[in-house]
Amino acid sequence: MSERTVRQTGDEILRKQSKDVSELTDRLKELIVDMKDTMKIHGGCGLAAVQVGVLKKIIICAPEEDKEPVVLINPEIISSSSETEEDSEGCLSVDGYRGQVVRPKSIVVKAKDENMNDMEFDAEGFFARIICHEVDHLNGVLYTDKVVPGTLKDVNEEESTKEEIE
Ligand SMILES: [Zn+2]
Numbered sequence: 001m002s003e004r005t006v007r008q009t010g011d012e013i014l015r016k017q018s019k020d021v022s023e024l025t026d027r028l029k030e031l032i033v034d035m036k037d038t039m040k041i042h043g044g045c046g047l048a049a050v051q052v053g054v055l056k057k058i059i060i061c062a063p064e065e066d067k068e069p070v071v072l073i074n075p076e077i078i079s080s081s082s083e084t085e086e087d088s089e090g091c092l093s094v095d096g097y098r099g100q101v102v103r104p105k106s107i108v109v110k111a112k113d114e115n116m117n118d119m120e121f122d123a124e125g126f127f128a129r130i131i132c133h134e135v136d137h138l139n140g141v142l143y144t145d146k147v148v149p150g151t152l153k154d155v156n157e158e159e160s161t162k163e164e165i166e
Pocket of ligand 1: 090093133137
């Protein structure tokens with residue numbers, strides 16, 4: 001497994017705009033493998049390339065723990081439901097915290113897959129939430145920017161207990 005360092009909030013790179021991927025080079029393929037490993041090691045359910053220091057529009061999403069993560073290249077949310085949902089979110093770049101965030105209940109996403117083929121699909125619920133969170137990263141936005149006031153909580157103790165169990 002090849003783990004990359006997860007950048008933490010306060011690191012300026014997390015505030016930068018990621019760039020489109022025009023060609024999936026061997027280096028970027030390696031990055032995707034490392035992103036999957038890094039996400040797994042940290043027990044995350046999504047990761048954007050910028051979080052490991054690469055300003056490219058690549059995200060991975062794992063709405064179901066046991067399944068292979070979905071890789072989205074140059075993802076764009078082309079429409080969002082007006083109906084929203086508030087739920088708890090955390091971020092590997094904001095270690096030890098969770099907070100409530102309001103997101104659209106469903107979205108339509110346009111992206112390229114791991115073979116650079118175009119795709120368009122609907123996502124809802126938790127999957128939509130992960131995509132929204134990761135696409136925000138590509139635009140330099142963190143969930144803490146939009147957290148429902150007063151809901152950001154330090155969960156460090158709880159998290160470390162969880163790690164020990166795993
Ligand atoms: Zn995040």
